[in-house]
Amino acid sequence: MIPPEFDYVAPTTLAEAVAALGEAGEDAKILAGGQSLIPVLRLRLAFPTTLVDLSRVPELRGVSEDADTLVIGAMTKHSDVVEDPLVQQHAPLLSEATATVADPAVRHRGTFGGALAHADPAGDLAAVALALDAELVAEGPGGRRTIPARDFFLDYLETSLSPDEILAAVRIPKLRGSWGVRYEKFNRVAQAWAIVGVAAAVRTEGGAIAEARIGLTNMGSTPVRPAAVEAALVGASDRAAVVAACAAVAEGLTPPSDLGAQADYRAHLARVLTARAVAHAAGMSS
């Protein structure tokens, strides 16, 4: 478990960081909380020449408001996201999901931006970002651009960030109206990755679902937004209707078969958990 040799730079501003990344070239890597990158290095599955450590860039940390949008710095640690009052108020789904990530030690090092940039479909937060219609703000040599979450996650561990870009912040529209949220994470031991996870935000009007947003964790090579189920849920006013609408949630998906679970079991779990998450969010439990 000894990583190969690499150079290390620790810039203190975002501009410096972008420059450092450009200078270090193709085989440089950004180091955020290191909770995914360091194990990869120790297993010698990657051989970057330079690590650009973002931990000393204050402007990448913290949560703020921009009118109807919550702005979360990429380097905000999971533990800070969980405890942030703005996040709790305006994006409680993110607080709830982040609290299920790994264990306290990992949450005190791992970052929100790192988790999204890593783009592991088994990670809990990508599905949440997708369900909440987040936008990802990237900073590169050509300046700043904003990428909608649905265009960000391209494949297993692959995003639309280019190698010379840094994810600077995540913009999450505040939920307005009577929303309920739920993150259903199914794993075998508390600190493990999700076998399947379901993020749900549901707006109800007069006892029926008016709008549903769902993000699925680990049901494909990227997080998934099951649009047809979201549409089918509109108008559902009891648990039975929710269960019926969620029955199609795995249709057209190709969840992985691995040590964690076979694909058919994942599909089954997605149906059960989606119904549970939506019913809970809509206040229609049992």
Place this chain on the structure above:
Amino acid sequence: MTDQMDAGIVAQQIAEHPDALSKPYAGGELGRGRRRKEDAKLVTGQTNWTDNISLPGLLHMTVLRSPMAHAKIVSVDVSAALELPGVIAAYSGADLADVMGASMPCAWPVTPDMVSPVHTPLATDEVRYVGDGVAVVVARDRYAAADALEAIAVEYEQLPAVVDMEEALKPGAPLVHSDKGTNQCFLFDFPGAGADYAETVRGAGDDAVVVRRRFRQQRLLPTPMEPRGVVVAPIAAADEFTMWSTTQIPHVLRVMLALTTGIPEHKLRVVAPDVGGGFGAKLNVYAEEILALVVARKLGRPVKWTESRSENYQATTHGRDQIQDIEIAATKDGTLLGLKVELLADMGAYLQLITPGVPVLGAFMFPAIYKMPSYHFTCTGVFTTKTPTDAYRGAGRPEATYAIERIMDELAAELGRDPMELRRQNWITHEEFPYEMVAGLTYDSGNYEAATDKAEQMFDMAGLRREQAERRERKDPVQLGIGISTFTEMCGLAPSRVLGSLSYGAGGWESASVRMLPTGKVEVVSGATPHGQGHHTAWSQIVADSLGVPFEDVELVAGDTRSSPKGMDTYGSRSLVVGGVAIHKATGKVIEKAKRIAAHLLEASEDDLDFGKGTFSVKGSPEAKLTIQEVALATFAAHNLPDGMEPSLDSDYVYDPENFSYPHGTHLCAVDIDTETGFTKIRRYVCVDDVGKIVNPVIVEGQIHGGLAQGIAQALYEEAVYDAEGNLTTGSLVDYLVPAAPDLPHFDTGRTETPATSNPLGVKGVGEAGTIASTPAVINAVVDALRPYGVDDIDMPATPERVWRALQGSDEERATAGTVSYGGSSTGSTGGSASSDSLENDGSAR
């Protein structure tokens, strides 16, 4: 103090600290819930782990491991590695062939014709499991040593992997050791001490009910917190060596290293510094210990090797891995007729120290607490191209306990009986002890009724059964299951003559020395080497109670063959039952000697002296007395001792137990199963353990808790999975799921205390009880919940997916799920290994 006792300068100084020699002993030390002495050091990081040891000029060793399960080594070229900065040396197996010994030891030839393959520390001609060592590098620092492994070029010619035990035994199967002509290591046949099984069942005619099941003991990875490591410091001029190793067995290791390498025993000092758990996986003689020793000898410089967790999972022994075909027979009224056990036991690629002995040890435990006239046990040891198996917490007894407690439930279901009633009908009642078992052991004591009554009461069995009926009635999606395990086990390994009769290569005694220092403090030297159990605390309590000195005044010396030269070390819940008794006996000898001197000083006859709470007093004149500390000082001064008496109270005792000890207990488990997802949650866990007399209830509680966690882990979480090519796909803690505190229930523990009659302390051992008992309690609960759905067994671990599939009525099992084929090329440089590829492929390298 009397005049005669003037011991000069020491006495003067002690006189300035009044009470030093007459610190009163309050009594009650045995059974007291002392906090562990060793913990302050452990939790403040003032530990001396092997990897913390640094020496001037220390070199770092790394091992290049086979990425293939089975291959011929065509060539190993280390020359490019030698060119790298910081690299001092690099050796292939062939380079070390003349110094690394002919073969590593297996101390337990379980049958006279057991197939015992050559097992060299580095492979020379063939690799036989992923992780088999091929070459070593020694460099100035760890990084250089790790980098250099990638520069070694190994050419392999791939051979077929042998993964499945049953396939391995078929004629024409590819061979793990082609020169042996078979993959069968041994066939151990034990017809028991009772009647013939088949005849007994036949004799019962139509009245016989026979139930058969096949159980699988999955492979487990012991996962001690501290992985293995070793440091060797040579004194080149004297050809002497000190080895620090993360071992449970420094004494056994020294003997074995001497025999294997030819370095004389007296030139070897082996130290087990602080050791962070072992669970049996550090009860061995490992390749890296031999390699570090011979490389340090070759280079004349100190060498260190420390494994990573991934390496630990490949190169440290694994546990369990048996297929158990179990048949139980009873008459229709439920009286047991007998038990037939047929095991296949996976040895892995080679025999480590006691690999073949582990399943064979189980032979004596399958009949457990039950009376039955007949019993037949056979075990076939099988070679596969996997990491060798060996002892893992319980070693043989968990496997046996699981099988009997599972099949008792199945028999109860078959007979339509309450599972606890069936057990009560057949177990040995407390009036029947000592009881001679059908498996040949004599149980000295026990009270299964008392433990069970207490457990049932704590559990609220009646209430839970009611709730279960209601949930079944209303088809609740969450079903309740209740599991029972009434177990016994054998501890205190072991009477030497019994080990001899089983062809084990050593005895089972333990050694102790008790030394009283001039100032009245006590050093106790024990050969039972601790690696986390709390020996310092428990031994201090035994010595304090026996000599009548304060707990704080006792210090343990252990784990170093120079200062504690003799021992059989720690495993098999033997430390207290054998080592603790040795200490107790040694203190008896100290008291005997002290009594002679005290009588002399008090001018009384020995017969007229009483000894209690550390004080000798003359019968009838209680003011004439001496504390044992005062006697120690007088002995040190030696001015006035009985004629011909040696001036020392020091005493040694080597204790060889006359019997095993037999802790027992009743474990009850209630699980909630979410039938929609298959998820099992342990809702209540009650255990009442009878471990005989208790020396320290806090330590007992800790051992039970840890044991339960490991047993529950086998039932619900852990499994080492190999793919068809022989790659360990659960090669890291991402995929090998060790439960943590949030996954485990509250443990409701209780005790009954039936003293062992086979040793003077009345103790029975507790190191493995929780592990042995809990696995079947949990699985019996899972099967109990699922039985209305037509399920009568489930493989371990009972994962949500397995439970869900069982509920679907599909027994289509995921064998090596989702495995991607990465058999790969048969030649080439081997930096990354196939199993790291597997990490990447199954997406687990997060």
